Amino acid sequence: MAFRSVPISFITVLLLFFFPVSRSIPFIVLHGIGDQCSNQGVKQFTENLSSFSGSKGYCIEVGDGTWDSWFKPLEEQTEIVCEKVKKMKELSEGYNIVGLSQGNLIGRGVVEFCEGGPPVKNFVSLGGPHAGTASVPLCGSGIFCIIANNLIKAEVYSDYVQDHLAPSGYLKFPNDIPKYLEKCKFLPKLNNELPDKRNSTYKERFSCLQNLVLIMFKDDKVLIPKETAWFGYYPDGAFSPVLPPQKTKLYTEDWIGLKTLDDAGRVHFISVAGGHLKISKADMKKHIIPYLKDQASVRVIESRKTKGPNEEEGSTELVFDGSSSYVWPSSVKSFFVELLEVSRG
Ligand SMILES: *[C@@H]1O[C@H](CO)[C@@H](O)[C@H](O)[C@H]1NC(C)=O
Numbered sequence: 001m002a003f004r005s006v007p008i009s010f011i012t013v014l015l016l017f018f019f020p021v022s023r024s025i026p027f028i029v030l031h032g033i034g035d036q037c038s039n040q041g042v043k044q045f046t047e048n049l050s051s052f053s054g055s056k057g058y059c060i061e062v063g064d065g066t067w068d069s070w071f072k073p074l075e076e077q078t079e080i081v082c083e084k085v086k087k088m089k090e091l092s093e094g095y096n097i098v099g100l101s102q103g104n105l106i107g108r109g110v111v112e113f114c115e116g117g118p119p120v121k122n123f124v125s126l127g128g129p130h131a132g133t134a135s136v137p138l139c140g141s142g143i144f145c146i147i148a149n150n151l152i153k154a155e156v157y158s159d160y161v162q163d164h165l166a167p168s169g170y171l172k173f174p175n176d177i178p179k180y181l182e183k184c185k186f187l188p189k190l191n192n193e194l195p196d197k198r199n200s201t202y203k204e205r206f207s208c209l210q211n212l213v214l215i216m217f218k219d220d221k222v223l224i225p226k227e228t229a230w231f232g233y234y235p236d237g238a239f240s241p242v243l244p245p246q247k248t249k250l251y252t253e254d255w256i257g258l259k260t261l262d263d264a265g266r267v268h269f270i271s272v273a274g275g276h277l278k279i280s281k282a283d284m285k286k287h288i289i290p291y292l293k294d295q296a297s298v299r300v301i302e303s304r305k306t307k308g309p310n311e312e313e314g315s316t317e318l319v320f321d322g323s324s325s326y327v328w329p330s331s332v333k334s335f336f337v338e339l340l341e342v343s344r345g
């Protein structure tokens, strides 16, 4: 017996070596505005995703993090991430993207624009301003924010602000759509909104995603409207009502393949409790982790899901709290004031 069992286990080991049972796909994390990979919050978030899924995760930085996330135009940020993912051997067989807020637009830019990049399989979006936002991100009710918000509203579509303020690439004021379409340099291209410039390559690439998970936060006060996380938005010309994604032209005319993906059952519209990017452990396990595991285990989880909610993972403990980055560093504030003075002068 001993004589026979040795070669059998040897063969098993050999087989496992050459044909691993589950080869999990790595993922990257793209953080939001005002944040950076070295910050404790994003670092832990990435580590938690890794340990819960068993997949390798990498937070991809643009420049120095916080500063560049505010002031480098999104097209440039996208190019930087594109070059980085192309150089990472770990991703060459394909990878998943987890986007936080503004990071989702960079991620989508990589999917649509990155020439010769490795294939993106699953895209998990937390609080992404996919259809634009009608307010400066992270600006609450403070007096500085009110001033900044008003100044930016007046100047946002100037070339100067477009070239020096990242969020101007997706600020979309419904009462100023012609100007937005003409002058805004990032989102109209990303969303194939310009009738004479629609590029079917972007649509083809986006339609290749295996899963698109769109997580909206029920009490999101940063994204205006919060439904933009699902590609919902205001109609052109008015601040109400908020159109559900399926009622927008981007969807009905399928400019980027959102409808194609949805018809194929690959879009998951998720709504979770909490403010912007405040994700609980339970929601992370339920809505993100399955897409970061290898496909075999995803199927297991999908079939389990139909039997009802998973009680055992019902922890509401936060594993990420985007509010840490609500604080504007004073260097950012003063640069802001300068920026607005230059753009007006
Ligand atoms: C998340 O990761 C951090 C750092 O690795 C760890 O201390 C923490 O316990 C993890 N959170 C959960 C809910 O496992």
Ligand SMILES: *[C@@H]1O[C@H](CO)[C@@H](O)[C@H](O)[C@H]1NC(C)=O
Binding pocket: 113, 199, 200, 201, 202
């Ligand atoms: C569409 O985008 C692709 C990829 O970036 C590019 O090669 C192509 O020239 C573009 N087509 C048009 C019509 O602009």
